Amino acid sequence: xxxxxxxxxxxxxxxxxxxxxxxxxxxxxxxxxxxxxxxxxxxxxxxxxxxxxxxxxxxxxxxxxxxxxxxxxxxxxxxxxxxxxxxxxxxxxxxxxxxxxxxxxxxxxxxxxxxxxxxxxxxxxxxxxxxxxxxxxxxxxxxxxxxxxxxxxxxxxxxxxxxxxxxxxxxxxxxxxxxxxxxxxxxxx
Amino acid sequence: xxxxxxxxxxxxxxxxxxxxxxxxxxxxxxxxxxxxxxxxxxxxxxxxxxxxxxxxxxxxxxxxxxxxxxxxxxxxxxxxxxxxxxxxxxxxxxxxxxxxxxxxxxxxxxxxxxxxxxxxxxxxxxxxxxxxxxxxxxxxxxxxxxxxxxxxxxxxxxxxxxxxxxxxxxxxxxxxxxxxxxxxxxxxxxxxxxxxxxxxxxxxxxxxxxxxxxxxxxxxxxxxxxxxxxxxxxxxxxxxxxxxxxxxxxx
Numbered sequence: 286x287x288x289x290x291x292x293x294x295x296x297x298x299x300x301x302x303x304x305x306x307x308x309x310x311x312x313x314x315x316x317x318x319x320x321x322x323x324x325x326x327x328x329x330x331x332x333x334x335x336x337x338x339x340x341x342x343x344x345x346x347x348x349x350x351x352x353x354x355x356x357x358x359x360x361x362x363x364x365x366x367x368x369x370x371x372x373x374x375x376x377x378x379x380x381x382x383x384x385x386x387x388x389x390x391x392x393x394x395x396x397x398x399x400x401x402x403x404x405x406x407x408x409x410x411x412x413x414x415x416x417x418x419x420x421x422x423x424x425x426x427x428x429x430x431x432x433x434x435x436x437x438x439x440x441x442x443x444x445x446x447x448x449x450x451x452x453x454x455x456x457x458x459x460x461x462x463x464x465x466x467x468x469x470x471x472x473x474x
Numbered sequence: 475x476x477x478x479x480x481x482x483x484x485x486x487x488x489x490x491x492x493x494x495x496x497x498x499x500x501x502x503x504x505x506x507x508x509x510x511x512x513x514x515x516x517x518x519x520x521x522x523x524x525x526x527x528x529x530x531x532x533x534x535x536x537x538x539x540x541x542x543x544x545x546x547x548x549x550x551x552x553x554x555x556x557x558x559x560x561x562x563x564x565x566x567x568x569x570x571x572x573x574x575x576x577x578x579x580x581x582x583x584x585x586x587x588x589x590x591x592x593x594x595x596x597x598x599x600x601x602x603x604x605x606x607x608x609x610x611x612x613x614x615x616x617x618x619x620x621x622x623x624x625x626x627x628x629x630x631x632x633x634x635x636x637x638x639x640x641x642x643x644x645x646x647x648x649x650x651x652x653x654x655x656x657x658x659x660x661x662x663x664x665x666x667x668x669x670x671x672x673x674x675x676x677x678x679x680x681x682x683x684x685x686x687x688x689x690x691x692x693x694x695x696x697x698x699x700x701x702x703x704x705x706x707x708x709x710x711x712x713x714x715x716x717x718x719x720x721x722x723x724x725x
Contacts, residue, residue, distance in 0.1 A: 286496050286573045291689050291711045292681040293503040294663040297648065299594040302649060303586025306542060330516035337598075343536065343656045349594075353534040354580070354654050355491045369536035375598075394527045395493070406531050406656050407537035411611030415504035415680050417659065419526070439524050463517050471519050472526035473497075474657055 290355035293416040300410075305373035312342065312385035314365025319347065321456035323383045323422065329408065329462030334379025337412055340372045342383055342422070344405040354389055387424065393435055402430035402437065409461060418471045422459050425451045436472075444470050492527040495657040496573060496717025504680035511676040512637055528657060535655040537713040538582045542614060549615040551585075551627035559609035561590025563630035563704040566664070567691065569621040569653060573713030577621025578658075584614045584650040585625060592631030592645075601633050626704065632671055644678060651711060658713040665691045666707065 296304070313320055323342075327335040345351050345368065350361040352368040361368065363386070372381040390400040405422040423431055431437055436446055447469045450457035461469045506518035526532070552559055566585075570578040587610065588594045591603035594627065595611055613625050630645045646663040653659060672678055681687045690711070698706035 286715065287575055288712045289686065289689065290498055290573055290714050291662050292686050293660060294648075294677060294680075294690065296650075296661050297663075298598055299588075299596040300586065300650075301613075302594060302596050302610065302646065303584055303648065305708055324598070324637045330518075333516075334538065341659070343531065343534070345531065351530065351534045352536060355534075357491055357534045358530060367536060369538065388572075391530050392685060394529055401531075403528060408656075408659055410561040410661060411517060413511070413515075413517035413557065414506060415508055415511065415514065415677070416506055416628055417661065418506070420521065421526075436524075436529075439526075442479065444521070464520055468519055468521050470521070471523050473523040474526050474528070474532055 295412060295415050296339055296410045298337055298412040301337075301373055305341060305371060309371040309373065310366050310381075310383050312344065312370040312383060313363070314427050315384075317363070317365055317386060319386050320384055321387055323385065323405075323450060323457045323459055324380060324453075325459040325461060326378075326380045327411075327461045328379070328463065332465065335411055335463070336379055337372075337375050338375040338379075338381075338408045340381050340383075341408040342370045342385070342405050344368050344385065344388040346388055347389045349391045368409050368442050390430060396454050399433060399435065400430075402427055402434035404434070404436075407461075409463070418463070418468050419474050420461065420471050421448055422450050422457075425449045425456060444468075491533065491654065492716030494532060494716065495533065495655065495714045496719060498714055501682050502686070504682075508676070508680045511680055513718045530705075532657045533655045536659065537580075538652060542582070544582075544614055544616060547615050549623075549625050551609065551611065553626075554610050555608040557608040559589065559606050561606075561609075563626070564626060564629050565626055565698065565700070565704050565706045566647060566709060567622065567624035567698065567706070568709040568711065569625065570617050570653075570711045571621060572713050574659075574715040576715065577617070577619075578654060578713065579617055579619050579621060580613050580703075581617050581621075581654055582614065582650075582652040583617060583623045584612075585627075585647050586612045587647040588630040588633055588645075590628050592633030596664060603631070603633065607625065629666070629705075632669075637676060642657065642671050642674070644669040644675050649709075649711065651713060653713045660711070660713055662690060662711070664709045666704045667691055667694055706710060
């Protein structure tokens with residue numbers, strides 16, 4: 286490391302004039318076979334919904350392939366797959382909705398580790414957050430894969446369920462608690 | 475040899491993509507729990523962060539140039555309406571590098587800001603300064619092959635906020651950087667040199683190290699200033715670069 290990084294600052298209350306766009310929450314094109322919706326609510330330390338957060342997700346396709354900018358690994362062949370979603374609609378109710386496909390398993394550390402469980406990387410930003418918080422969405426119907434996942438294994442067993450999205454009609458539910466009882470596990474990346 | 479083959483030899487995107495990113499010192503970024511900025515109180519995790527080794531999910535990242543359908547006009551915040559916006563016309567330009575000094579090509583740079591009166595075009599901004607019908611305050615572009623970006627805009631005004639008695643934000647432009655990997659994602663704010671509000675702003679001062687704070691302040695450039703047109707400010711951005719996993723894992 287020769288140069289030091291530019292420090293992070295909060296997105297503030299007015300990011301919605303620059304960051305969200307209409308198709309942002311779509312990691313796949315509308316009508317993609319197997320598309321799912323991941324919904325959730327973001328709560329603060331008082332258990333009150335956060336009306337002004339920005340949420341971004343990044344993931345592999347069902348074959349475990351990415352739509353990567355620089356062509357890491359084998360490129361996704363799923364038509365219309367972006368793998369990235371950004372939700373930043375400030376409708377005041379603290380909920381988000383991402384339209385995507387369930388990711389497949391991808392390699393672990395160094396590409397040679399055991400396969401990871403299906404997961405989605407998540408960035409949360411908001412007014413009052415001077416840096417992003419990073420978490421991961423795992424899936425409640427992947428018990429075997431989750432049990433083998435080395436990142437999940439780093440998380441104290443009692444807190445692992447904060448990273449597990451529960452199956453619901455049409456997709457999954459994943460709530461985020463920034464602080465307090467049931468606080469979501471956040472990662473140092 | 476075709477020109478396409480030549481290009482491939484000069485720049486191999488895959489070869490240039492790191493397999494893991496450097497772990498930054500703890501004070502590289504502001505703490506999430508920072509009482510002088512009151513809104514952090516209920517919005518910071520109290521449990522320790524869990525160390526996540528970098529896997530392919532963290533070292534890859536999206537190509538958003540197409541998704542956002544970027545046109546050259548998106549980088550000109552002065553040309554998004556019928557008339558000219560009011561205020562001091564400026565260029566804001568610079569390069570995006572990683573911490574090895576390598577330019578980041580084709581990476582998305584997004585900006586948003588208040589108008590010259592310090593008012594955002596946002597329904598929640600109730601500061602009684604005038605909106606400018608000719609200024610929306612949002613722009614985007616992708617960096618060129620040498621990591622350059624450039625915006626034409628209006629110098630934003632300072633504005634008051636409710637954090638403490640007589641609190642004012644120094645004039646700033648919000649910057650969002652995608653980098654080329656999930657691990658490089660950064661949102662920051664660019665400030666202007668010599669702002670009198672610096673000593674009193676908890677967001678600026680949440681970065682403990684003075685030299686780190688200076689990395690958020692743009693430079694005025696007389697050489698890049700265009701006669702009879704626009705004053706120039708330069709702002710280079712450094713995103714984390716390649717680095718091995720440390721021996722000692724942070725907990």
